[in-house]
Amino acid sequence: xxxxxxxxxxxxxxxxxxxxxxxxxxxxxxxxxxxxxxxxxxxxxxxxxxxxxxxxxxxxxxxxxxxxxxxxxxxxxxxxxxxxxxxxxxxxxxxxxxxxxxxxxxxxxxxxxxxxxxxxxxxxxxxxxxxxxxxxxxxxxxxxxxxxxxxxxxxxxxxxxxxxxxxxxxxxxxxxxxxxxxxxxxxxxxxxxxxxxxxxxxxxxxxxxxxxxxxxxxxxxxxxxxxxxxxxxxxxxxxxxxxxxxxxxxxxxxxxxxxxxxxxxxxxxxxxxxxxxxxxxxxxxxxxxxxxxxxxxxxxxxxxxxxxxxxxxxxxxxxxxxxxxxxxxxxxxxxxxxxxxxxxxxxxxxxxxxxxxxxxxxxxxxxxxxxxxxxxxxxxxxxxxxxxxxxxxxxxxxxxxxxxxxxxxxxxxxxxxxxxxxxxxxxxxxxxxxxxxxxxxxxxxxxxxxxxxxxxxxxxxxxxxxxxxxxxxxxxxxxxxxxxxxxxxxxxxxxxxxxxxxxxxxxxxxxxxxxxxxxxxxxxxxxxxxxxxxxxxxxxxxxxxxxxxxxxxxxxxxxxxxxxxxxxxxxxxxxxxxxxxxxxxxxxxxxxxxxxxxxxxxxxx
Numbered sequence: 001x002x003x004x005x006x007x008x009x010x011x012x013x014x015x016x017x018x019x020x021x022x023x024x025x026x027x028x029x030x031x032x033x034x035x036x037x038x039x040x041x042x043x044x045x046x047x048x049x050x051x052x053x054x055x056x057x058x059x060x061x062x063x064x065x066x067x068x069x070x071x072x073x074x075x076x077x078x079x080x081x082x083x084x085x086x087x088x089x090x091x092x093x094x095x096x097x098x099x100x101x102x103x104x105x106x107x108x109x110x111x112x113x114x115x116x117x118x119x120x121x122x123x124x125x126x127x128x129x130x131x132x133x134x135x136x137x138x139x140x141x142x143x144x145x146x147x148x149x150x151x152x153x154x155x156x157x158x159x160x161x162x163x164x165x166x167x168x169x170x171x172x173x174x175x176x177x178x179x180x181x182x183x184x185x186x187x188x189x190x191x192x193x194x195x196x197x198x199x200x201x202x203x204x205x206x207x208x209x210x211x212x213x214x215x216x217x218x219x220x221x222x223x224x225x226x227x228x229x230x231x232x233x234x235x236x237x238x239x240x241x242x243x244x245x246x247x248x249x250x251x252x253x254x255x256x257x258x259x260x261x262x263x264x265x266x267x268x269x270x271x272x273x274x275x276x277x278x279x280x281x282x283x284x285x286x287x288x289x290x291x292x293x294x295x296x297x298x299x300x301x302x303x304x305x306x307x308x309x310x311x312x313x314x315x316x317x318x319x320x321x322x323x324x325x326x327x328x329x330x331x332x333x334x335x336x337x338x339x340x341x342x343x344x345x346x347x348x349x350x351x352x353x354x355x356x357x358x359x360x361x362x363x364x365x366x367x368x369x370x371x372x373x374x375x376x377x378x379x380x381x382x383x384x385x386x387x388x389x390x391x392x393x394x395x396x397x398x399x400x401x402x403x404x405x406x407x408x409x410x411x412x413x414x415x416x417x418x419x420x421x422x423x424x425x426x427x428x429x430x431x432x433x434x435x436x437x438x439x440x441x442x443x444x445x446x447x448x449x450x451x452x453x454x455x456x457x458x459x460x461x462x463x464x465x466x467x468x469x470x471x472x473x474x475x476x477x478x479x480x481x482x483x484x485x486x487x488x489x490x491x492x493x494x495x496x497x498x499x500x501x502x503x504x505x506x507x508x509x510x511x512x513x514x515x516x517x518x519x520x521x522x523x524x525x526x527x528x529x530x531x532x533x534x535x536x537x538x539x540x541x542x543x544x545x546x547x548x549x550x551x552x553x554x555x556x557x558x559x560x561x562x563x564x565x566x567x568x569x570x571x572x573x574x575x576x577x578x579x580x581x582x583x584x585x586x587x588x589x590x591x592x593x594x595x596x597x598x599x600x601x602x603x604x605x
Contacts, residue, residue: 015060022048023286027143037143038346039389041286042382045293057295065291069353072284074240074255076349079281080142080163081259082273095153095333096160099341103161103327104168107134110319115376119311124180125362125370131172132355132377133315136162137348140385143285144346148393149469151401154337158344166350167252171200173358174249180362199247203254210239210254211261218267229276249354288349292378300375308376312383320345336399344392346384352377406430406574408471412457412487413478414441417533417543421567421594422450424543428592430576431470435462436478458490473499473576476521479530481505488521498522501578504529523580525567536596545570545592557593564595 010018022044030037048055057065112130115121121129141162145155178192214235217223223231239258244251267273324342352374359373396402408431411418422432422445434445435453442452455461457474474495476484488502502521506529525533546557558564568578572590 010055010060012061012064015055015057018048018055019287019290020283023290024283026290027282027286030147034147035389037147038140038289038385041289042293042385045290046296048290049294050296050298055294057291061291065295069288069291069349070244070251071237071240072288073349073353074251075236076281076284076288077163077166077252078236078255078259080159080166081256082263084160084163084260085263095157095328095331096164098327098331099157099161099324100164100168103323104134104165104172106326107165107319107323108172110323111315114311114314114319118307118314119372119376120307121369121372122367125367125373128173128176128180128358128362129355129373129376131174131176132169132351132358133319133347134169134172135166135347135350136345137166137350137381140346140348140388142281144344144388144392147389148396149402150340150392150396151337151467151469153333154340154396154401155469157333157337157341161341163256167249167256170249170252170350170354173354174199174247177358177361180365195247199243199250200253202246203243203250204257206239206243207254207257208261210235211258211265214258215262215265215267219265228273232273249357252350285349292349292352296378300371301379303372304375304379308372308379311376312380315380316343316345316384316387336401340396340399340401343395344388346388347377347381348385352381402469407473407576408432409576410435410457410468410471410474412436412474412476412484413530414438414443414445414452415477415479415530415534416444417530417537417596418475418477419445419448419450420537420543423448424545424594425576426450428545428570428594429574430570433466433471457487472496473501473578474521475501475503475524475578477503477524477530485520489519492521503533506531522578524578526565526580528565533596539598541596541598543567543594543596545594547592548589550589554593561595561597564597566593566595568594570594 023041026040026044027037029035030040049057061068108130111133112123112126115126115129115133116123119126136158141158145159150158175196178196181192214232217231218228236255236258239254240251242251243254262273321342324345325338328338328341355377356374359370359377362370362373393402406429409425410433411422412435414434414436418434422434425432426449431451433451433453434442435455435457436442437454437456439454442454445452453462453466462468472495474487474491476487478484484502484505488500492500500521501524503524504527505520546561548554548557566579568576570576570592576594
């Protein structure tokens with residue numbers, strides 16, 4: 001349908017397509033520009049909604065918008081629960097407990113005080129809205145962590161707090177609203193308590209039953225492989241709907257518990273389920289942010305005054321830091337990590353959705369200032385998303401809580417040639433980690449001062465003990481072709497297929513051993529096997545890095561090193577790019593060429 005004016009209503013199909021294109025397009029553009037994706041999605045929604053008037057969710061989608069957002073938030077929280085494996089907590093477990101059991105009630109108190117004394121809301125609205133303010137938003141935290149590349153423990157603290165406290169915040173609002181109903185004589189105290197207790201009990205039971213049922217049926221083979229994801233989605237929706245029917249907003253708790261139960265069930269198919277859910281969550285986060293931003297009305301924001309600005313500043317500079325620092329006192333968490341968590345509290349979808357719901361309910365009960373709840377929620381979300389989107393990474397770097405600014409390389413295999421290659425990379429200031437299941441194979445690397453890990457790179461021990469966030473590229477280079485293929489295939493979804501390489505296989509030329517493109521990594525270096533490279537090392541060949549200048553070009557280097565095999569180039573910022581031929585070498589000033597050269601050329605250099 002052609003749009004004649006900005007006020008023309010979009011057909012629902014066109015509206016859904018527009019939301020999808022803008023949401024995913026914003027994420028892709030953010031990746032290309034190295035910007036926070038949340039900021040671009042928020043901006044895109046505002047531009048097509050209240051600014052241009054091209055898309056109005058209430059007009060173009062109608063009554064479907066509210067249930068769509070509710071289901072999307074439920075799936076997002078479930079996916080978050082799927083990532084909460086208790087083994088992944090380790091030394092952060094005490095901090096997470098403090099942030100949940102101490103931080104949630106304390107955050108409720110500080111938020112309610114800020115709402116009453118700074119924003120000027122009455123106590124009823126402040127207490128209900130303060131309960132919702134507990135949440136920090138997994139829809140925002142996940143993209144921020146992906147961009148900022150934080151160290152493991154602060155990342156785990158922020159992720160667990162966001163996911164666990166999200167349903168707690170919604171339930172806190174339900175509890176506070178029940179108290180308000182009692183005070184306004186809309187219901188009795190006994191009815192309110194009974195309804196709340198029953199709702200929480202049902203949500204917890206449904207979450208455990210749903211999670212255990214999925215885990216048991218998948219493990220016993222009752223569900224065929226091709227139906228696992230559809231069955232998972234159907235059970236998820238059923239658990240959420242049933243729990244929400246008993247007590248509004250309790251469905252969020254049910255699906256979070258369901259996700260945590262499945263995450264800790266050691267399912268063989270857990271990895272595939274998690275990756276699929278991550279992809280679905282990216283789509284849902286994109287769509288929900290576009291919808292919420294496009295649905296905002298400038299007339300509602302016009303009701304706010306200077307108190308709104310003071311309230312947002314009070315939440316960011318006082319309420320959040322006080323809550324976190326008090327909660328983590330005596331927890332053993334390093335003070336720098338406490339500071340990072342204290343000043344990182346972005347709000348997201350759940351806050352806006354639940355705040356709008358309870359704002360309408362309170363307004364219907366006669367609390368006129370409840371009309372300010374939805375605009376205040378949106379302003380807080382917009383401010384914190386922009387603030388933390390641009391400041392989290394540099395703030396964490398200043399505190400020394402991120403991976404190296406220069407992307408590192410993991411070399412899997414303690415071979416003579418990988419050790420020599422690692423030494424050259426380390427001298428070129430590229431972070432290197434060498435791993436090998438055999439402790440003895442890493443002896444030379446340890447002597448050379450290279451960071452090593454003795455164990456299987458695919459093991460849980462590697463995931464828990466290594467700061468993998470510092471490394472963006474992995475090279476599978478053991479003397480076992482099958483193991484190299486397994487490592488490259490398994491780690492490709494985590495590192496990205498363009499960043500996973502594998503040394504050439506000894507049997508790659510044989511039709512009987514040729515692997516499909518879905519297995520293994522990209523070709524590493526010249527077309528040479530591990531055996532062939534090691535043979536050259538034994539003959540006296542060596543790795544070296546040569547810096548190009550305006551006077552000393554790539555052509556001159558090649559003329560002086562005619563037999564050298566080029567493996568990589570390192571750009572002026574320290575980013576390494578593996579190459580397979582001279583055509584891939586982009587000669588420019590300050591670019592370093594890493595190559596394997598004959599003994600005569602090494603001595604000449």
